Amino acid sequence: MTGERGSRRGGIVLTVATVAIGLGSIPGFLFGYLGSVFEDDLGISKPALGVLIGVFFGATGLASTVGGAWAERIGAHKAVGLDMLVVAAGLLLAVLVPTYPSLLVMAAATGAGYALSNAGTNMAVAASIAPARHGIAMAVRTAGVPAVGALQSLVGVAAAATFGWRPVLAVVVPVIVVVAVLCFWLLPAARSSGDPAAAVVEAHDLVGDGPGTPRRVRLPAGFLWYPVAAFLLIAGTQPIYSWSVLYLDEVGGLSVPMAGALASVGSAVAVVAMIVLAGRADRTGGDRVRPVVLLTAASAVGVALLWLGILAGPVSMTAGLVLGGLAQLTAIGLMHAAVVATAPHLVGRASGATMAGYYLGALLSAPLFGLSVDATGGYGLGWGVSVALTAASVLCFVRCRSVTARAQAARTG
Incomplete structure (x- = not known):
């Protein structure tokens, strides 16, 4: 009975x-999926849209290290609930004051708040789900992002084109407030997601001022490879979500609603596939990083197909959108499980450090991609650089495998 409860x-x-x-x-995907609506309504250029996207993810990256430590201090329930209130307030500001400066403020505030949700949800899930199920649990948790993205691209794009973007956001605000209440009420504090006795006990992991003084547990040696790999992964694949609708519209010759529908289908397929693949990884057990390496390589292939779509047309674009989105999202979900396996005693800090690199990659990727489109008059340069960055992330995740293996060996040894 206790197990069932x-x-x-x-x-x-x-x-x-x-x-x-x-x-x-x-807010991070709003300006990509509804880019044409903002262009028509507020006269916002593509580089300016890229800045809004970059500000959101950049603020998340800059706040992630502090946000991870703060989430461990105040508890997962308060961290995630607080972010929901910040998002609701930011969207309400955009509805009431529809100007570019207010959108910048909204992007910065909600981006910084998102750092709390990244760490807090990881902490809550890691503390509530058995370690053997962390792969599928983290995949399901990560699936919330493409699921909401699918609603934005399918329902949000059509609704915004019909009624305007402000009424659409106004409907979302009370929903987010309700979810904030549920977070405060139902999520655990989970300030420590693992047994302190399971911490890595090595000379380079524990620091003390002398005999009898408390010692502080650090992240495992070499953990920096995780934020570097995450940085390169998102820098290379973020355009799949931020620019695919405009790309399919302007280069593929599809209408905005049709492009939004294809992006939605791609997200839906990715959600199902990432959960199935994560469950398989859990059943296989063992190395938590190897599947991330393989999926990141598949992401690079997907981005390459999008790039080739300039010559091959909508079929290659759609295939790249589906494969790239599926592989990237699954890689991210399993990456969270790998982070927890590497530092189970410091989930908040480990998540914060990893996501700092991840979102700093998004900060640079979105605006620079938009600038490359404006500067060259096409998407070739942007997609080409994206392929190179994603391929580099594969090599970095290979290094992460050895970091995780050493950390696990040190705990068991």
């Missing part, structure tokens, strides 16, 4: 965390 409780936590992480990402 624990399983039910874990399912509730996972559901709330999944919804929260998805809703928190709305």
